[in-house]
Amino acid sequence: MKKKTLLSVAMLLVLALFLAACGGGSNDSASTTDAGSDSGNDEAAEKPKFLSMLTGGTSGTYYPLGGEMAKIITDETGIQTDAVSSNASADNVISLQEGEAELAFVQTDVIANAVEGINAFDGKPVDNVLALGSLYPETIQIVTNANSGIESVEDLKGKTVSVGAPGSGTYINAEQILEIHGLTMDDIKAQNLDFGESTGGIQDGNIDAAFITAGTPTGAVEGLGATTDVSIVPIAQEKIDELVEKYPYYAADTITEGTYGLEEDVNTVAVLAMLAVTDSLSEDVVYDITKALYENVDQISHAKGEFIKKESALDGIDVDLHPGAEKYFKEAGLLE
Structure with missing residues (x-):
């Protein structure tokens, strides 16, 4: 009986060690998969599936022009971009600041006021909204x-x-x-x-x-x-x-x-009308957006399309460029 008991205990120990080894292998595999999944999520987080572009009232210039520009961004970057009507410049900056959108039409004077914290932004400077490029007078x-x-x-x-x-x-x-x-x-x-x-x-x-x-x-x-x-x-x-x-x-x-x-x-x-962008978007995403817009202006049928040129995209901008836009304009030879 003692021999049988010892043999049974020994077999149980071997089985336990075997299961533990299998369990460890399973956990290691899950960890590897999770790590890979996290990496994929990081990449996905850098390239969003959707973007909102705030424009202005439907009877102004921003809204119809924004619709055409949103289509270019969608087609060229693969990121679904929607033009949304809004109360325009000042409200657009605030919406970007509060994370309610990623891109917006603004006037160069309004964003300058926002960064400085004057006029409509008196005592409330905005520090997370950057310039992508100017568009037209x-x-x-x-x-x-x-x-x-x-x-x-x-x-x-x-x-x-x-x-x-x-x-x-x-x-x-x-x-x-x-x-x-x-x-x-x-x-x-x-x-x-x-x-x-x-x-x-x-x-x-x-x-x-x-x-x-x-x-x-x-x-x-x-x-x-x-x-x-x-x-x-x-x-x-x-x-x-x-x-x-x-x-x-x-x-x-x-x-x-x-x-x-x-x-x-x-x-x-x-x-000047310009595009502003939240600093939450990655350098690569904003680079792709900037390139898509300024290298496909021939696709814009709106009358203001003729004024949108990379050569004048820095006119009137008195606030910091997003690093992605800066990278594009350096490659285009417009910045040192």
């Missing part, structure tokens, strides 16, 4: 009915004027242009309307004029011109010089004769 258009009697910025005093959403790029442009002319928002009856509402209000006679900051021709203004004689309020050259001196991100601009049926050129100012 955005003209400040002070739109009115040709029969309104408004012939200068000073004539806006006491009038009902749409100035865009509070904190938006258009709102800040309106505020600064009024300031240069010795006026404030308190001197007008300010209305916070989007472009479509603004032109609809002019057509209906509910408002007298509207500040619209967008590439020309702007769809909403063209729509107004189909039913109403449009006038664009000019900005005098000395005021343009004064504005540019105080706020260097502005530049003199001209709305040419024939646009909206205008009978002569109108002098005004412009800022």
Whole structure:
């Protein structure tokens, strides 16, 4: 009996050691698989499956142009990119800051204010949003009915004027242009309307004029011109010089004769539209996006496509570039 018992114990010990060895092998295999899986997940995390590109109101320039650009990014990088309508520049920067989107159209002046923590971002500087590249001039258009009697910025005093959403790029442009002319928002009856509402209000006679900051021709203004004689309020050259001196991100601009049926050129100012990106995207992803956009501009049918060039992609940018964009522009010979 003792021999049988000892033999049984010995066999049990051998079996236990065998099972332990198998179990160890199984755990090692799982660890290896998990490690490989983690590595794959890291790569997947670097290249997201989806991206959101914030644009602007559906009646402006950002939204239709953004739709075409989103398609290029999708086709060229394999990352599904969707253009989303929004309240434009200032709200777009905040949404990027809060991780609600990855790409956004903004004005160069707005992002400069955001990084510095002034104007709409007073005391709340943004430090996780970077530049991808500039796109085209955005003209400040002070739109009115040709029969309104408004012939200068000073004539806006006491009038009902749409100035865009509070904190938006258009709102800040309106505020600064009024300031240069010795006026404030308190001197007008300010209305916070989007472009479509603004032109609809002019057509209906509910408002007298509207500040619209967008590439020309702007769809909403063209729509107004189909039913109403449009006038664009000019900005005098000395005021343009004064504005540019105080706020260097502005530049003199001209709305040419024939646009909206205008009978002569109108002098005004412009800022630049650009793409901003959150710093959470990897260098490789942003490099691919930047390359996709600036090397496929021939696929953009929107009128502003002709202004989008890699050679001018750094114009007006006064904030840090994303490392991925910087890498692309260095390879293109535009940065040292």
